Amino acid sequence: MILIALSWIILLLFFIPCGIAVKSLLKLKSSGNYIPIFLGLFIQCLGLSICSFFFKIGLEVFIANFLISVVITYWKSKEIKESVKEILFDLRALSTTSKCSLLSIFIFSLFKCSQFPFIVDNESYYLQTIKWINEYGLVKGLGNLHIYFGQTSPFHILQAGFNFNFLTERSNDINGLILNLSSLYFITEFEKRYKINGEIHWIGFILIFNILFFQFISSPSPDLLIFILSQILFYYFMDKEDSLENYKIATLLFLNLLFIKITIAPLILLLFYKMYKSKKRLYFFLTASAIIGAVLCLKNFIITGYPFYPLQILPINRDWTIPEKLLKFVIHITENSGYSKTSDLKNPTILHKLNSWIQLGGINRIFNFGIILLFAVGLVIKRYKNQTKYIFLYLVLALNFLILLFTSPQYRYFLPEFVFLFVVIFSTIFCCFKGSIKTALYSFLIAIVVPLAFTEIIGYPNLTKNRLHQDKESNSWTQILIPKKNSKYAEIAFEKVTEGNLDFNSPKENFFFYGTANGELPCVNKVQVDYLKKKYNFIPQLRTSDLADGFYSKNTAENE
Template sequence: MLYILLNWIYIFLICLGMGAILNSILRTKTGLFYTLLLGIFAEIILIHFYAIGFPINEFFYGFNFILASFGIIFHKKILSQEIKSAVSDWKTWKKPIQILGILLTILILMQSATQPFIVDNETYYIQSTKWLNEFGLIKGLANLHIFFGQMSGWHLLQSGFNFGFVSNSLNDVNGFLMLIFTGFSLYHLNRFFQTRITMDLFLGLIPVGNLFLFQFLSAPSPDLPVFLISQLIFYLFYRNYVEYQGDFKMLFILTLLLILTKITVVPLLILPLVLIIRHQLFKSEWKYAFRISLIALSGFLLKNYIISGYLFYPTEILSSFLNPDWKAAPEMLRLFFEERPEYEIIPDQLSEINRENFFQLFKNWLLEPGLRSIFNKLIIVLLLIFPLYIRKNKTLFWLYIYALVQFGLLYFTSPQYRFFMPLIIGMSLYILAKLLLNSPKKVIPVFAFFSLIVVVPLIFSFNVSNLKNSEFMPDKLEAYRIENIIKPAKNSLHNFEYELMEEGNLKYNSPIGQKEFFWITGDGDLPTVNRRMVEYFKKWYKIRPQMRSESLKDGFYFEKLKE
């Protein structure tokens, strides 16, 4: 916990300085919370371009610290005012809300110090940040493991804060985001008791989902920023729809931030577009929107092109115009438009799944095991009942249109329950806020119970065998351990031993004894990939990964094998 706290201070200073620099250019909303979010966006953009030619190592950390320090020094007056204002606001909070803030900070620290519980952390999160720390962006990395092709801007951000050259335990960017969002939510919760405004309560209730959200704190999952920041985007859109409050720039930057984090949220662009049209902001905002979009899109496309050879990975849009030798095998991209195989599903079986009719697929989707079934049913129920609230509040109409477009895109491309969670959280919070709006005495008890219930799995080992969404996840949530009060748990659930394998000109490390899930790599030395995954693609797709030269930094290509 102590190491995490120190790392949070470092992240705070970097984001503060970078946010101040960006804010001085864009002149967006002021306030400590928004400055830190701008800093996160600026940091992601910086790393996108820096990692093209250089590793995110100690030299980057030094350069980054100097750059952020200049930002703090040159804008110290404004930053000092923002910090003083935040402290002053905290002093005005109701005493129970202050106590909740302290307790939640401790719980976020504790959860961040536990072992990560997310399967994707073991398949490609850990290895993604290791590649970035060691080499930066690598040509054709998706040929080594197809999941590397979906490396997120959030993983780039984590590589800038994990001090990978000295530790494998600091995966704290999600914990930091949860911390500042909790403070922001508590500010609006306290404000609700003064304004009695629904959307203040909407933001204030975000931590009631902590039992779910906390499972994403100890790994650099890009899902958490999407869950949280999307609620802020909904709030800013709602706030500016009837009467424009000047928040377009911030809303647009946050939308770009989430697109860089997870491309599946691209329908969010509907919301800033609606504001531009409704309030006729073309003259005042189009140049800003174009420039910032061009920078963000350039970084995004370059990252995709280097890693996979595709600009819009995992789609083949415009791919016929670009054919680098490191371009990922088209056969591998098929997996992103099927239900991701959890077993060694052969291509014929995937084709058989695709032949099922719409209603059979929908039924299978609703009846998926564990949490998936619960959340799949919940999103359908929410989409059906939410129009009742639109009748009373027309401002919600475009938010609902966005929800339908987002649901449709996800359902027909990648219907994983996690991708629906921003919609589930947003609609659930709004309904809960409406239910509690006229019962202010119930707000703090409800908030306290649901936000603090996370203490149970933190103290006691919690069995989730009936709820987990994958059989490759452990049956129990590991409780917090006292030894983690100084140093957090390592970044992997597993203690694999690795064997050195050779495939053509490629020598790689493969986890020993990992038979259930061949996508898993764990925390092995570079390059690490599962031997059974390599054999799977050799057998069914007649391809194998190969090095482009004798050096890992030159990347990988796929070799087509003879029949």
């Protein structure tokens, strides 16, 4: 826990100077004290992604990044000092209850981050993609080695830049810092709005979702940043002054979301809604979008051969381009996993899919029924039903949900809609019963502490059928200083397997069809390789004798 707290301080030494520099260059005078930190995170993510085209993201890049940050800190030392002072002033100005809430979040998040990662995707491709970036940078055709490596996110590149891989294999905890920063932002905005106009605003009620957010912070999941930044984007759209400065911030927030996960793309309509008011807005949007789009497409092209991956639009024919059959296999799995936990639907109709989706059990059923109910209630909220911006935002969220519903309605994909509609409805009900500010703040504290305190006695089998998510964590006092390793399967044994010209490491225990844990590169489960060889006649192969030159998929049927 102590080492994790120290790593967060180091991260702030990078994010704050970069954010202040962006704030200065874009003349964002009214951005507040916390938005620049998120912008600094975004710029670091973008910069490291560009570096990964040319270099491995290891010690050398970290040192260069550190030196650049030192220069920026010296250049903007006055603004940085002022910003830190204002943040400390905000903290002192908070109520005692809010301070207790933030302290609870801080302690619990340190404890959670010191545990083994909870999200199963950590064991299939999070760890491995980060490891490839650390040791080689972006590698051509990496998606041919493991079908999920094509999903390498810029967030994983960001994590590779700050996981201190040259010192330890126990640090992938940026999400913990993001949760603490966002909680501070939400509660500060909530109290400030109340002091200004006596408003009990919905933004503070986001804190009651921390029990859900906590499940994502012990692993380098891109999803948490999506949940957090989407709420800030909605807040800027709904409640911030309609100015050029705020439009720039909203644009950067959206582009950060899009950079991390393409499923958020329909939210671009929120920017279009306010773009027409100024040519400067259009020019800023086009310029920023062109930069982000170029980097994202190039990243996708290098890893998969498809610039708009996972879409098959405009594929570029290179020897490392993932074969269409394998790409369709990945898409099929992703789509069906939202409808059926076994992903075994055979040519289903849309009605069959929706029927399967609504009948999913455990936590899926809670969110699936919940989102339908929230959209139904959200349509008739008296507090907002006459507000044009709310109606437009509601329609955009409904459109995004419908797209997901007919493609891959995994509940984590529509959590931005779920969280927003829930807090808007809940805050409205709270105000109808004339709840006071003290009651709200105490409610936040209880909603944070009680669920987290009883996390260890929650029966996970009642919430999920996934056996990989049902294991209970065993804790030890050593976690106070040293966190556990980045994989819950850190002790699993691996074996060397040869397939054609490729020697790869495979877990001896087939704990998960896509599982690789933290095996040495190159690593892929031999069960997966054998399955794709038998079903589709493709095996991963080295392009040259050098791992850095990447992989291609060889059609074994051509040799028969």
